[in-house]
Amino acid sequence: MPFSHPARLISAPWVLPIASPALAEAAVVVDGEKTIVALGPRAEIKSAFASLPEERAQGALLPGLVNSHTHLELSVLAGHLPGGKGLPSWATQVGRETAFFSAEQRFDAARRAAMAAAAAGTAAVGDVGNTLLAVPALAGAGLAGVFFHELLGSREAATGDALADAGREYREFVQSNPWPANLARMPAPHALYSAGPDLLRRIFAAAAGAGRSTSIHVAEGEDEIQLLRDGTGRWAEILALLQVPAGSRTPGMNPLAYLESLGAFAGERAPLLVHMVCASAEDIALAQRHHAPVVLCPRSNLHIGGRLPDVRASLTAGLALALGTDSLGSSPDLSLWGEMAALAAHFPDLAPEIWLHAATVGGAAALGLDAFGALAPGKRPGIIDVTPVDMQAPCASLVAATSPEVSWVIRP
Ligand SMILES: [Zn+2]
Known part of the structure; x- marks a missing residue:
């Protein structure tokens, strides 16, 4: 699939798109403009975007x-x-x-x-x-x-x-x-x-x-x-x-x-x-x-x-x-x-x-910020990697964390 450079493929133990159900072992692809073009199970995304190197996040990927x-x-x-x-x-x-x-x-x-x-x-x-x-x-x-x-x-x-x-x-x-x-x-x-x-x-x-x-x-x-x-x-x-x-x-x-x-x-x-x-x-x-x-x-x-x-x-x-x-x-x-x-x-x-x-x-x-708030194709929300995340209960563990480690994967 052709992209304006540099498209990126980021995978993580959890992806929390927010507007759709949480995905274990999943990946997100953004184009050179930082707009999300795809997300889904890691294996599927890797095979659909085989030319992109995989970047690995440590915790849960969320929208900014x-x-x-x-x-x-x-x-x-x-x-x-x-x-x-x-x-x-x-x-x-x-x-x-x-x-x-x-x-x-x-x-x-x-x-x-x-x-x-x-x-x-x-x-x-x-x-x-x-x-x-x-x-x-x-x-x-x-x-x-x-x-x-x-x-x-x-x-x-x-x-x-x-x-x-x-x-x-x-x-x-x-x-x-x-x-x-x-x-x-x-x-x-x-x-x-x-x-x-x-x-x-x-x-x-x-x-x-x-x-x-x-x-x-x-x-x-x-x-x-x-x-x-x-x-x-x-x-x-x-x-x-x-x-x-x-x-x-x-x-x-x-x-x-x-x-x-x-x-x-x-x-x-x-x-x-x-x-x-x-x-x-x-x-x-x-x-x-x-x-x-x-x-x-x-x-x-x-x-x-x-x-x-x-x-x-x-x-x-x-x-x-x-x-x-x-x-x-x-x-x-x-x-x-x-x-x-x-x-x-x-x-x-x-x-x-x-x-x-x-x-x-x-x-x-x-x-009224349509591009923000969710990981979904067409949105440009910025992506954060949040740790630690409990593999059994990702949402509950993040919400209870008060001050989890946050690193920006993609700034909006
Ligand atoms: Zn006030």
């Missing part, structure tokens, strides 16, 4: 991981933000602590965090930033994906139009920096308590117009639910201090019904619903009706609020799951292996394949 929610911009806060007191307390510390660091320190931390994420097997991310500070860090680490340019009501209040202001920031940035070719950019609202309804509507309309998913932190804590339902809770107190008119962020609804009323699901692609820790049955049913993916960030949820979302209810409803690490301000590292291990430990009765799926195919689908 997709971290659907992180904030590289906050990497400098690693270890600085104690948790356990809920989101309003944690979030208040973010602004205060960030001010202690220079732009150079924040960029250097983002650069190191991006490199560590890539070293842990991450091929693509959904990175959220109030500024564009982390974009060169993403490029430097070779991370593809989507950059969510995060907008808050405070920016709207300061500039009159947060969306237009972010557009200006982007245009100024690209005058002196190349925008990475493999990184999409989407405006994204921070949360339902931190952005007013008019800004939220305009961002959802922009996402619908672009045919892309945006992303929002939703149902992350009880204070958010209280604010939306009846204007009580700690967010209500904080908004009053910020002189946001009382009632302007209290639609009297649950979060998903409010999102629906704002046009969040009017476009072709629903937004990524990040966290959903306090989602009600009504919220889960609406997410399911609108095919909205839920991004789980379990270690961040445990650090900030000490509880996890009702993952079983989401699975029973058939929700599409993706995984994120959130930032180093609430998570010990940006490795999805730690997230998978945390979920496996908290839900030992659930199949480990669920977490591997969320960390790969689930993230790629949520972010």
Whole structure:
């Protein structure tokens, strides 16, 4: 079979394509453009591609991981933000602590965090930033994906139009920096308590117009639910201090019904619903009706609020799951292996394949990254070799590993 050079044939004790069943003693062939052209049993692939030398991997071959929610911009806060007191307390510390660091320190931390994420097997991310500070860090680490340019009501209040202001920031940035070719950019609202309804509507309309998913932190804590339902809770107190008119962020609804009323699901692609820790049955049913993916960030949820979302209810409803690490301000590292291990430990009765799926195919689908997340002909996901792998139970052993050895066989 003719190839543009250099095609490669890599075999391994296990190949976990994710979108199809795991294969023992199998092999993958990629063309010179790093696109997968074939995979299957080792003997069959070797005989079909007899002209290619066999390269041997040591453990399990997997697609590069997709971290659907992180904030590289906050990497400098690693270890600085104690948790356990809920989101309003944690979030208040973010602004205060960030001010202690220079732009150079924040960029250097983002650069190191991006490199560590890539070293842990991450091929693509959904990175959220109030500024564009982390974009060169993403490029430097070779991370593809989507950059969510995060907008808050405070920016709207300061500039009159947060969306237009972010557009200006982007245009100024690209005058002196190349925008990475493999990184999409989407405006994204921070949360339902931190952005007013008019800004939220305009961002959802922009996402619908672009045919892309945006992303929002939703149902992350009880204070958010209280604010939306009846204007009580700690967010209500904080908004009053910020002189946001009382009632302007209290639609009297649950979060998903409010999102629906704002046009969040009017476009072709629903937004990524990040966290959903306090989602009600009504919220889960609406997410399911609108095919909205839920991004789980379990270690961040445990650090900030000490509880996890009702993952079983989401699975029973058939929700599409993706995984994120959130930032180093609430998570010990940006490795999805730690997230998978945390979920496996908290839900030992659930199949480990669920977490591997969320960390790969689930993230790629949520972010609209069609080439990523699975080993299958036509995809270009990057390939990692992960060890150690238990020959009898490959998925369970990888998911439980927390920090397995990861080596890149093919970078995307
Ligand atoms: Zn977040």
